[in-house]
Amino acid sequence: MPSSDSPTAEPSPAEAPAQGKGNAAKQPKGKEAAAPAEGSKLSGAELKKQAKAEKAARRAQALLEKGASAPAAAPTPGQQPKVDGQKGPKGQRQHQRGSSTSVEVKNLPVRGAQKTVPVPVAVEPKKEDKTVEFFRHLYKTRTTSIAGASKDVHPAVLALGLQMSNYTICGSCARLVATLQAFKRVIESYTTPPQNSLSRHLTSHVLSPQIEYLSSCRPLSISMGNAIRWLKLEVSKVDVSVPDAEAKKGLCDAIDVFIRERVTFADQVIARSAADKIKDGDVIMTYAKSSIVQRALVKAHEEGKKFRVIIVDSRPLHEGKHLAAALVRIGMDVKYCLINGLSHNIQDVTKVLLGAHAMMSNGRLFSRIGTALVAMEANEADKPVIVLCETIKFTERVALDSIVHNEIAPADELVIPGGPLEQWGDIKKLQLCNPMYDVTPADYIQMIITESGNVPPTSVPVLHRLGNESQG
Amino acid sequence: MASLGNVPQNEKAKSFDIVETYHRLLNEDPDLTMPVAAIEALIELLVQSRAVTVYETLDLVKTQSDYLKSRIPNSISLSAGTDLFQRYMISSLKPSSTGNFETVRQHLLSNGRLFVSRAKAGRERIAAYGRHFVRDGSVVLTHGGSRVVGALLGKAAEASKSGGNVRFQVIYVMNDARSSESKAVVSALRSKGVPVATISEGAVGYAMGKVNLVIVGAEGVVENGGIISRLGTYQIALLAKAAGKPFYVAAESHKFVRLYPLGQYDLGIDQEVIEFKTDEEENLSPEEKKFTEQTPEIEEKKGYFDTEIALPKPNTAVDAVDFTPPALVSALITESGVLTPSAVSEELISVVRATGFLKLFVLLS
Numbered sequence: 001m002p003s004s005d006s007p008t009a010e011p012s013p014a015e016a017p018a019q020g021k022g023n024a025a026k027q028p029k030g031k032e033a034a035a036p037a038e039g040s041k042l043s044g045a046e047l048k049k050q051a052k053a054e055k056a057a058r059r060a061q062a063l064l065e066k067g068a069s070a071p072a073a074a075p076t077p078g079q080q081p082k083v084d085g086q087k088g089p090k091g092q093r094q095h096q097r098g099s100s101t102s103v104e105v106k107n108l109p110v111r112g113a114q115k116t117v118p119v120p121v122a123v124e125p126k127k128e129d130k131t132v133e134f135f136r137h138l139y140k141t142r143t144t145s146i147a148g149a150s151k152d153v154h155p156a157v158l159a160l161g162l163q164m165s166n167y168t169i170c171g172s173c174a175r176l177v178a179t180l181q182a183f184k185r186v187i188e189s190y191t192t193p194p195q196n197s198l199s200r201h202l203t204s205h206v207l208s209p210q211i212e213y214l215s216s217c218r219p220l221s222i223s224m225g226n227a228i229r230w231l232k233l234e235v236s237k238v239d240v241s242v243p244d245a246e247a248k249k250g251l252c253d254a255i256d257v258f259i260r261e262r263v264t265f266a267d268q269v270i271a272r273s274a275a276d277k278i279k280d281g282d283v284i285m286t287y288a289k290s291s292i293v294q295r296a297l298v299k300a301h302e303e304g305k306k307f308r309v310i311i312v313d314s315r316p317l318h319e320g321k322h323l324a325a326a327l328v329r330i331g332m333d334v335k336y337c338l339i340n341g342l343s344h345n346i347q348d349v350t351k352v353l354l355g356a357h358a359m360m361s362n363g364r365l366f367s368r369i370g371t372a373l374v375a376m377e378a379n380e381a382d383k384p385v386i387v388l389c390e391t392i393k394f395t396e397r398v399a400l401d402s403i404v405h406n407e408i409a410p411a412d413e414l415v416i417p418g419g420p421l422e423q424w425g426d427i428k429k430l431q432l433c434n435p436m437y438d439v440t441p442a443d444y445i446q447m448i449i450t451e452s453g454n455v456p457p458t459s460v461p462v463l464h465r466l467g468n469e470s471q472g
Numbered sequence: 473m474a475s476l477g478n479v480p481q482n483e484k485a486k487s488f489d490i491v492e493t494y495h496r497l498l499n500e501d502p503d504l505t506m507p508v509a510a511i512e513a514l515i516e517l518l519v520q521s522r523a524v525t526v527y528e529t530l531d532l533v534k535t536q537s538d539y540l541k542s543r544i545p546n547s548i549s550l551s552a553g554t555d556l557f558q559r560y561m562i563s564s565l566k567p568s569s570t571g572n573f574e575t576v577r578q579h580l581l582s583n584g585r586l587f588v589s590r591a592k593a594g595r596e597r598i599a600a601y602g603r604h605f606v607r608d609g610s611v612v613l614t615h616g617g618s619r620v621v622g623a624l625l626g627k628a629a630e631a632s633k634s635g636g637n638v639r640f641q642v643i644y645v646m647n648d649a650r651s652s653e654s655k656a657v658v659s660a661l662r663s664k665g666v667p668v669a670t671i672s673e674g675a676v677g678y679a680m681g682k683v684n685l686v687i688v689g690a691e692g693v694v695e696n697g698g699i700i701s702r703l704g705t706y707q708i709a710l711l712a713k714a715a716g717k718p719f720y721v722a723a724e725s726h727k728f729v730r731l732y733p734l735g736q737y738d739l740g741i742d743q744e745v746i747e748f749k750t751d752e753e754e755n756l757s758p759e760e761k762k763f764t765e766q767t768p769e770i771e772e773k774k775g776y777f778d779t780e781i782a783l784p785k786p787n788t789a790v791d792a793v794d795f796t797p798p799a800l801v802s803a804l805i806t807e808s809g810v811l812t813p814s815a816v817s818e819e820l821i822s823v824v825r826a827t828g829f830l831k832l833f834v835l836l837s
Contacts, residue, residue, distance in 0.1 A: 277734070351734070384734035384735060446696075446734055447732060452821070453695075453730075454695060455695070455696075455817050455821065456695070456696040456697065456798065456817050458814035458817065459814065459817040462817070462818045462821055463821065466821065
């Protein structure tokens with residue numbers, strides 16, 4: 001990426017006279033590598049910077065409107081007049097952006113080399129805003145390099161942050177476990193400074209920067225939020241009189257127990273009860289890829305049950321391919337289709353198993369985008385929808401739609417290389433939106449299989465409360 | 473513990489047949505429900521058992537419960553009772569309290585009896601709660617031989633007799649296969665001065681327009697708040713929903729069962745309700761019969777009718793049950809109050825948590 005980035009950044013000094021003050025704030029945004037340098041220091045500073053950038057952008061836009069009013073009035077439609085209205089280097093810059101997009105497109109399937117979604121107001125102030133209005137509050141720049149990360153961030157966390165931002169570690173539970181393991185390393189290498197106590201110093205001065213850095217790489221998942229809250233509570237409970245080494249060991253042990261109870265063991269219990277629900281002759285439909293659904297299917301297969309699996313998948317991630325490959329490898333009968341084949345395939349299905357990113361307190365399921373569609377179709381065809389979810393993913397928050405809480409992935413992932421949308425950035429009034437999750441109404445869900453038993457969606461708040469009680 | 477002395481000791485303990493006891497208890501007392509009969513049978517088992525340790529007792533009760541369940545065609549309602557009793561035992565037989573096993577056992581027995589008597593009294597409380605649902609001038613539709621519903625309607629009728637102004641009518645859905653039971657219910661109501669109309673099962677949709685509310689009993693209340701009840705309940709619930717009439721279920725909370733069916737064919741019991749036949753089948757030679765049996769079924773559905781436990785005889789249409797999903801149930805009238813279907817799961821979760829059953833289950837599994 002840096003190779004394509006550096007030319008992008010180069011023209012910016014040339015714009016300086018036109019943009020004035022805005023340029024200084026804008027520069028790191030355009031230059032991906034520089035973004036983390038400032039972004040990960042402090043959230044306050046970051047926020048300030050963002051506000052500054054936005055202000056600058058607004059000013060620039062106003063300037064543009066004033067300055068370019070004459071050429072804009074020239075009635076040539078399309079984007080040509082806009083470029084004309086801009087200064088030379090600006091036009092050149094746009095062109096380069098386009099080419100950098102196509103470089104990125106080649107790496108799409110891995111999702112690895114993805115670039116942060118540029119805040120378009122800042123990057124292309126004279127172009128139209130390419131963010132979708134409803135989701136505008138969700139667009140965030142992502143840290144994709146360790147350059148300039150705060151010195152407080154532990155190397156293990158630095159590595160983890162990168163792995164998360166390029167989706168090497170993906171999936172709610174995998175990220176949760178990896179985070180806790182990294183935090184264990186942080187705690188192990190921690191020594192309480194003199195005149196301080198562990199319970200007061202660790203959270204605010206050591207853990208907070210790590211958490212901030214991680215969330216700048218990719219927004220924290222609900223389960224990570226729950227676990228971090230638990231960890232902070234554990235830290236605060238450490239007795240001041242306990243020696244450092246002992247307290248650290250206690251915390252690390254507690255983390256191990258937490259992972260074992262809430263994830264490892266929970267997964268086993270869920271896989272077993274889900275496998276119990278699979279009967280001979282069943283046709284199981286699942287959407288995309290959930291590790292827990294995979295475990296349940298494999299377990300049922302190992303128990304010798306005869307059933308078929310239909311995997312529904314969708315662009316742009318095609319996560320279902322990995323699931324299909326894994327299941328075929330162990331000799332299961334698998335059918336793979338894209339989401340446009342859903343309504344045809346739903347007829348043969350007897351049960352739908354879905355994974356979860358989070359379960360909301362109003363019983364709604366927050367999961368990979370497209371899940372709601374599958375659940376709705378299954379409900380329409382009167383097929384039971386079963387969600388497999390650890391209680392650590394339960395949250396007290398409620399969700400009424402997929403807009404308020406969500407994560408926006410780079411829109412370029414939606415573009416097929418060589419397809420008509422390749423230059424979508426240049427097409428006027430075209431916006432692409434690529435949210436990661438959607439919300440499935442509770443009415444479509446028959447059962448949630450958790451490690452504390454099978455419950456209807458209405459019991460999510462009860463289990464969440466009980467789970468926290470036993471924790472606290 | 474008066475009965476303890478009456479029971480012939482030791483020799484008979486080996487020949488104690490829980491299934492027989494269960495049937496005897498049910499026959500002796502027509503007011504007894506299946507879960508309570510199961511609990512009473514288990515108490516008798518404990519009385520006669522010679523187990524001297526906690527684990528021996530737990531194991532004995534568990535194996536006998538499973539045996540009883542496997543011997544009864546429709547074990548759902550029954551398993552509510554045995555599960556409840558086992559949970560109760562686990563909670564009261566904590567290893568810490570095993571200083572003197574004999575006292576623990578006596579405690580268990582006396583509390584078990586208390587439980588049975590409370591369960592019987594529960595019906596009265598349900599009737600007391602439920603009669604307020606029957607308003608003046610309302611028409612109640614019901615079916616089946618539920619004792620709770622009978623008590624509830626009886627209580628409502630008494631209220632009108634003793635100076636109250638509740639006058640209501642009942643539409644009773646007759647069941648041809650169980651006409652004697654149906655007639656008994658109808659005559660019991662009529663003798664209390666309640667006007668009763670009897671209709672066939674086919675006339676439910678026709679009659680629904682005149683109905684103000686539906687009250688039925690249940691054999692079991694499952695985890696998601698749905699009910700398992702006499703065949704025909706589901707269609708009444710569907711019709712009531714379509715007509716926008718409230719559908720109430722009167723059931724004691726000992727009928728709450730840890731079962732989570734996903735649909736009609738997921739009840740874990742074998743029912744011979746749908747049987748495909750042709751006229752010529754009787755005239756076929758053995759080879760031909762064999763061939764017809766080999767006719768491929770739809771592969772996906774085959775598993776629905778399989779079951780893990782070998783049952784003595786599958787449920788026929790007469791005593792078959794169906795599953796009414798929670799979405800069709802307006803409210804459940806129990807002795808601990810009127811609950812929404814979603815509250816059932818909450819209740820079950822808290823019961824399980826309270827007794828630490830889950831932890832034990834987790835440790836064992």
